[in-house]
Amino acid sequence: MAVLCLAETANGTLALDATAKAVSAGAKLGDVTLLVCGPAAAGDEAAKIAGVAKVLVAEDAAYANGLAENIADLIVSLAGDYAHIIAPATTTGKNVLPRVAALLDVMVISDVIEVVDGDTFKRPVYAGNAVQTVKSTDATKVISFRTSTFDAAADGGSAAVESVAGAGDKGLSAFVEDKVVESDRPELTSAKVIVSGGRGVGSEESFAIIEALADKLGAAVGASRAAVDSGFAPNDQQVGQTGKVVAPELYIACGISGAIQHLAGMKDSKVIVAINKDEEAPIFQVADFGLVADLFDAVPELTSKL
Amino acid sequence: MKVLVPVKRVIDYNVKVKVKADGTGVDLANVKMSMNPFDEISVEEAIRLKEAGVASEVVVVSIGEKKSTDTIRNALAMGADRGILVTEDQGVDIEPLAVAKILAKVVEEEAPELVILGKQAIDNDMNATGQMLAALLGWGQATFASEVKIEEGKAVVTREVDGGLQTISVNLPAIVTTDLRLNEPRYASLPNIMKAKKKPLDEKTAADYGVDTTPRLNVVTTEEPAGREAGIKVGSVDELIAKLKEGGLV
Numbered sequence: 001m002a003v004l005c006l007a008e009t010a011n012g013t014l015a016l017d018a019t020a021k022a023v024s025a026g027a028k029l030g031d032v033t034l035l036v037c038g039p040a041a042a043g044d045e046a047a048k049i050a051g052v053a054k055v056l057v058a059e060d061a062a063y064a065n066g067l068a069e070n071i072a073d074l075i076v077s078l079a080g081d082y083a084h085i086i087a088p089a090t091t092t093g094k095n096v097l098p099r100v101a102a103l104l105d106v107m108v109i110s111d112v113i114e115v116v117d118g119d120t121f122k123r124p125v126y127a128g129n130a131v132q133t134v135k136s137t138d139a140t141k142v143i144s145f146r147t148s149t150f151d152a153a154a155d156g157g158s159a160a161v162e163s164v165a166g167a168g169d170k171g172l173s174a175f176v177e178d179k180v181v182e183s184d185r186p187e188l189t190s191a192k193v194i195v196s197g198g199r200g201v202g203s204e205e206s207f208a209i210i211e212a213l214a215d216k217l218g219a220a221v222g223a224s225r226a227a228v229d230s231g232f233a234p235n236d237q238q239v240g241q242t243g244k245v246v247a248p249e250l251y252i253a254c255g256i257s258g259a260i261q262h263l264a265g266m267k268d269s270k271v272i273v274a275i276n277k278d279e280e281a282p283i284f285q286v287a288d289f290g291l292v293a294d295l296f297d298a299v300p301e302l303t304s305k306l
Numbered sequence: 307m308k309v310l311v312p313v314k315r316v317i318d319y320n321v322k323v324k325v326k327a328d329g330t331g332v333d334l335a336n337v338k339m340s341m342n343p344f345d346e347i348s349v350e351e352a353i354r355l356k357e358a359g360v361a362s363e364v365v366v367v368s369i370g371e372k373k374s375t376d377t378i379r380n381a382l383a384m385g386a387d388r389g390i391l392v393t394e395d396q397g398v399d400i401e402p403l404a405v406a407k408i409l410a411k412v413v414e415e416e417a418p419e420l421v422i423l424g425k426q427a428i429d430n431d432m433n434a435t436g437q438m439l440a441a442l443l444g445w446g447q448a449t450f451a452s453e454v455k456i457e458e459g460k461a462v463v464t465r466e467v468d469g470g471l472q473t474i475s476v477n478l479p480a481i482v483t484t485d486l487r488l489n490e491p492r493y494a495s496l497p498n499i500m501k502a503k504k505k506p507l508d509e510k511t512a513a514d515y516g517v518d519t520t521p522r523l524n525v526v527t528t529e530e531p532a533g534r535e536a537g538i539k540v541g542s543v544d545e546l547i548a549k550l551k552e553g554g555l556v
Contacts, residue, residue: 065472091468097437098435098436101438102442107403107522108402109523120526125332126317126431127428128531130528131528131531133527134524137522172445172446172477173446173477177472178473179470179472181470225486229486235466236467236470242486250556271553279539284539289549290536290539291539
């Protein structure tokens with residue numbers, strides 16, 4: 001049966017990594033049709049993802065800014081042809097899919113990490129401290145996939161691109177502005193290396209030593225909830241149960257104690273390094289390499305010696 | 307303007323969850339339960355709207371077993387005006403779709419102009435009820451809010467999104483779901499805890515609203531996630547670099 005996947009777009013461009021990961025998850029369920037809410041160029045790029053059967057492009061201002069009401073109606077208007085409606089578990093996917101599911105009178109299945117079969121999926125619950133296998137009894141399955149657990153589909157596809165039109169703007173909500181953090185660093189959820197800072201970093205200014213190490217390694221910068229709450233780092237850098245879930249090759253946690261909510265967002269990293277002056281910090285229980293040291297000494301030293 | 311705030315009784319966020327050995331679920335016996343942290347933020351936001359003279363009444367509603375009364379009393383002690391308990395005790399978590407259907411009926415009765423919900427419950431981590439309720443009501447939704455301003459007929463909401471922050475405006479009545487940075491919830495004072503015991507609390511059942519709460523997702527098994535062994539401690543930065551080089555990581 002066919003799969004409809006909402007492609008991730010940002011500022012009129014395709015977010016390739018998240019979309020390609022959702023495509024590879026969706027390919028386990030059937031032929032994937034990608035719905036791109038954005039300009040034709042984004043649709044053309046989406047068509048190059050291997051394994052995509054067809055691309056539908058909805059080029060309408062009503063769909064350009066991720067407004068859930070408009071996009072959900074568009075998806076529902078297309079839903080009849082599909083057994084599975086999926087998206088990457090980004091903030092857009094999580095905003096739109098439950099609305100789609102309720103309109104179809106089905107349950108949403110969020111943050112799926114494994115496809116068992118067409119009806120059965122694994123997903124983490126309780127901040128990742130348990131994994132549930134759930135079997136859906138609904139006719140249409142609406143699923144968001146946790147991108148950190150799926151490899152991106154390769155490029156080399158050449159799917160047909162069609163345009164679709166929906167009812168347009170429902171007028172329930174309106175876009176005002178985006179405050180997007182501009183950065184030359186890699187994107188957090190697709191980075192191979194992440195350097196993260198926690199409460200121990202102490203201030204926004206001191207976060208510069210985390211950033212310096214990240215830049216030396218070509219890494220993305222992450223943060224614990226405590227660091228974001230304290231204003232040391234912006235919200236889009238938060239790693240954890242309710243922030244971003246990451247699984248890089250190397251995760252370096254500096255001044256992060258390791259609350260279960262933070263571990264939920266990074267414990268699938270291949271190698272974890274922890275630098276913390278408290279040798280009892282729970283982060284050491286998941287770290288491959290732990291260094292008990294003051295981060296203000298150790299992090300600059302690491303940066304200078306690498 | 308009346309504000310409705312749904313609250314959920316969940317395992318306390320400090321408790322390390324243990325999975326039952328037979329795979330039937332997690333062990334909730336004798337475990338500390340609390341209000342879902344995101345719902346505390348929702349209650350706080352509603353109370354602040356009332357204190358600012360924007361909201362006229364704050365009504366909290368909880369759906370679940372009888373013990374959810376404690377969660378409602380907690381919200382009343384924070385400053386909400388009255389509570390509604392919808393008892394539904396099927397021994398399993400009630401799915402967001404069923405919760406949203408019950409809440410839609412409560413909204414029909416109460417006619418609030420704003421419903422503020424936590425963006426997710428920290429037990430099932432589904433992140434769905436607010437969006438589903440908005441769909442069932444045909445209302446606009448502003449999810450993952452870090453700032454809420456009520457203007458003429460509108461809520462202007464700044465949302466925490468993957469790339470940073472997005473501001474949208476939604477027509478009232480509307481659904482708002484709260485993210486971590488919206489506010490810091492207050493603690494209930496002892497006198498307010500005492501006062502809360504006298505605040506009105508209605509009791510209903512899911513059947514009163516004619517909502518079928520049969521789960522759509524059958525939980526086949528609940529397992530421990532793949533464990534992670536603690537590694538080694540290194541004595542110095544130099545040793546750390548040597549280990550990382552050994553692994554080809556730097």
